[in-house]
Amino acid sequence: MTTRDREKLPKSLGDDETSTGVTLWRRVADELERAIAAGTFKSGTKLPAENDIAARFGVNRHTVRRAIATLTERGLVRAERGSGTYVEAQRLAYPIHKRTRFSEIIAGTGRTVGGRLIASVVEAADTEIAKRLRVKPGTLVSRLETVRHADRIPISTGTAWLPAQRFPDAGEVYAGVRSMTKTLAHFGVHQYSRKRTQITAAMVDATDAARLEIIPGRPILCLDSVDVDADDVPVLTSHSRFVADRISLVVET
Amino acid sequence: MTTRDREKLPKSLGDDETSTGVTLWRRVADELERAIAAGTFKSGTKLPAENDIAARFGVNRHTVRRAIATLTERGLVRAERGSGTYVEAQRLAYPIHKRTRFSEIIAGTGRTVGGRLIASVVEAADTEIAKRLRVKPGTLVSRLETVRHADRIPISTGTAWLPAQRFPDAGEVYAGVRSMTKTLAHFGVHQYSRKRTQITAAMVDATDAARLEIIPGRPILCLDSVDVDADDVPVLTSHSRFVADRISLVVET
DNA sequence: TTTTATTTGTCCGTATGTATA
DNA sequence: GTATACATACGGACAAATAAA
Numbered sequence: 001m002t003t004r005d006r007e008k009l010p011k012s013l014g015d016d017e018t019s020t021g022v023t024l025w026r027r028v029a030d031e032l033e034r035a036i037a038a039g040t041f042k043s044g045t046k047l048p049a050e051n052d053i054a055a056r057f058g059v060n061r062h063t064v065r066r067a068i069a070t071l072t073e074r075g076l077v078r079a080e081r082g083s084g085t086y087v088e089a090q091r092l093a094y095p096i097h098k099r100t101r102f103s104e105i106i107a108g109t110g111r112t113v114g115g116r117l118i119a120s121v122v123e124a125a126d127t128e129i130a131k132r133l134r135v136k137p138g139t140l141v142s143r144l145e146t147v148r149h150a151d152r153i154p155i156s157t158g159t160a161w162l163p164a165q166r167f168p169d170a171g172e173v174y175a176g177v178r179s180m181t182k183t184l185a186h187f188g189v190h191q192y193s194r195k196r197t198q199i200t201a202a203m204v205d206a207t208d209a210a211r212l213e214i215i216p217g218r219p220i221l222c223l224d225s226v227d228v229d230a231d232d233v234p235v236l237t238s239h240s241r242f243v244a245d246r247i248s249l250v251v252e253t
Numbered sequence: 254m255t256t257r258d259r260e261k262l263p264k265s266l267g268d269d270e271t272s273t274g275v276t277l278w279r280r281v282a283d284e285l286e287r288a289i290a291a292g293t294f295k296s297g298t299k300l301p302a303e304n305d306i307a308a309r310f311g312v313n314r315h316t317v318r319r320a321i322a323t324l325t326e327r328g329l330v331r332a333e334r335g336s337g338t339y340v341e342a343q344r345l346a347y348p349i350h351k352r353t354r355f356s357e358i359i360a361g362t363g364r365t366v367g368g369r370l371i372a373s374v375v376e377a378a379d380t381e382i383a384k385r386l387r388v389k390p391g392t393l394v395s396r397l398e399t400v401r402h403a404d405r406i407p408i409s410t411g412t413a414w415l416p417a418q419r420f421p422d423a424g425e426v427y428a429g430v431r432s433m434t435k436t437l438a439h440f441g442v443h444q445y446s447r448k449r450t451q452i453t454a455a456m457v458d459a460t461d462a463a464r465l466e467i468i469p470g471r472p473i474l475c476l477d478s479v480d481v482d483a484d485d486v487p488v489l490t491s492h493s494r495f496v497a498d499r500i501s502l503v504v505e506t
Numbered sequence: 507t508t509t510t511a512t513t514t515g516t517c518c519g520t521a522t523g524t525a526t527a
Numbered sequence: 528g529t530a531t532a533c534a535t536a537c538g539g540a541c542a543a544a545t546a547a548a
Contacts, residue, residue: 023377030380030390070379075455091453098506124275127283128327137283138275197504200328200344201454201472201497219454219472219497244454244472251450251504253351276535302513313537318515334514335545 028057029067036076036087046084047077075245091248092150098193100225103179106150114149115178118157118211120171122164129161132226132237140164144171147211155247157211158240166235184235191230198224199249204241212243219244281310282320289329289340299337300330328498344501345403351446353478356432359403367402368431371410371464373424375417382414385479385490393417397427400464408500410464411476411493419488437488444483451477452502457494465496472497 032053035041047053050068054061068085071077079085094105106113121143130137144160160180162170167187174183184192200222204214212220220241227236275283285306288294300306303321307314321338324330332338347358359366374396383390397413413433415423420440427436437445453475462469473494480489 026377026379033380075453093451096504096506100506124279126279126323127286194506197506198346199452199474199502199504200500201474202328203472217470219456221452221454221474247453249452251349251452253349253353253447253450278535304513315538316536319535332514333545334543335512337513337545 024059025063025066026070028053028059028064029070031057032067032071033076036071041087043087043089046086049084089246092155092246093250094242094247095250095252096194096197097252100194100197101181102148102156103181106148106155109150111150112152114152116147116149117171117175117178118145118147120144120174125161129237133161133163133234135163142167142170144174146174153246154212154214154243156240156242157208158238160236160238162236163234180236189229189235192227192235195226195228195232195234200224201244202241204243208241212241214243214245221247221249223249277312278316278319279323281306281312281317282323284310285320285324286329289324294340296340296342299339302337342499345408345499346503347495347500348503348505349447349450350505353447353450354434355401355409356434359401359408362403364403365405366432367405369400369402370424370428370431371398371400373397373427378414382490386414386416386487388416395420395423397424399427406499407465407467407496409493409495410461411491413489413491415489416487433489442482442488445480445488448479448481448485448487453477454497455494457496461494465494467496467498474500474502476502 032047041047047068048056050061050064054064057064068077068079072079075088075091077085078088092106092109092111103113103115122140123143124138125133125135125141127137129141130139133139133141135141140163141161142164144162145157146160147157148155164170167173167183170183170187173186174180177183177186184190201219202222204212204218204220208220209215209218221244223238223240223242225238225240226234227238229235285294285300294300300321301309303314303317307317310317321330321332325332328341328344330338331341345359345362345364356366356368375393376396377391378386378388378394380390382394383392386392386394388394393416394414395417397415398410399413400410401408417423420426420436423436423440426439427433430436430439437443454472455475457465457467457469457471457473459469461473462471465473474497476491476493476495478491478493479487480491482488
């Protein structure tokens, strides 16, 4: 650790006044967290070595390890044996409410939204999709396979189904506008809202791992949703898989 | 497969009238799904062997495999090589709303609720917990480590924090009543509601895997929540880890 | 403990209909 | 119209894992 690196960390562990009764390792953890939150250690970069942090704070290396363990638990950092401890990218907060719109959420954080249509087909609805869209099984639906990015980083891949009769060539339209909101607007649906979201977690399969640019076996968040128009008629149902490491869903109630 | 087993499956794959344009494997998948939904094949039991299903429907074994693949994808069944294809237990629907109560949700499905206190300590709140409970960092809080069951099957393990001053000996109380709702009621809080829930997914660690009786590496759903009393004062915050295979979170909006 | 039968998983190939270039 | 690619469906063979004898 260079002198310059050490300078990045605060000079003390908070005076006794404000930290009474707080264990040493927790104070170290708080300082490290504050440094990460303040951008002193940016995401993707390495923390100083445990020994160096220990020396900086005048504590034992084990105290630092205990502190880092809590940060690891909370997903703030990721330790790699023999390499170092890396600051994880902050998880994107993804609110779930009536007006859940991917593009708006990403754009709202100042990130660049990206979307790509992988494939689109018109097929007969199976029982599950038919039930969600409140149509007869076998009714023709457009199925759209997409990947969505924030700042060029894949956030989710998903499958969306729309009734083909009401939304003919939905795939072609989406390919052009690259947004579900705009696709629906193209067909005159300017108002739609989230009816229901079902959330499960699973391990990513090979196909999704490739699309999301993550290694197979990582956890994903699966969101099954139904959106309805102003008359409460289902217009869209989807099965999206989010990279668990990159987002956190937030439900305000 | 006995004759009796074969009798369980429907005699035909649906007449051409209703199945026009639907591929064969999808019709097989729909029939199997219907049989599972109807309780013909109960959760935990084996499906007939692929060859037997094929014979029953008069299709090739590969067609049956294609059908089963979609059921596997959707988590309805789980294939074990050399053994058979098992019907998965239906995921417990866990609704997230203002009045989210574990015991009520489980009891509402006719299951037996179980809870166990693993440990409880009084400690100083770190910055994160202090922020959630809207108290000063270092304020004493009770931390409760619990495991909760439905029909003796572990559903979630979690850590809950309550302000120690307002809820003295919360651990002892919880150990007796085995319910967070009853613990709060014991201190006069008869009305509380969910303010915010943050959902992430991760892989289970060794400690939680043991508590939840699952193999390490399986995905878990992490819920970080804050509950407030009638005056909007935080009374409880928790970090729960749910077995992803056993539940699905449902958000109605 | 060893053997045998059962069952899923993976490969080979063939044929057919459909959409695309 | 022709060629190509793709999904569907069928048939067979064997490997690998499991369960029962």
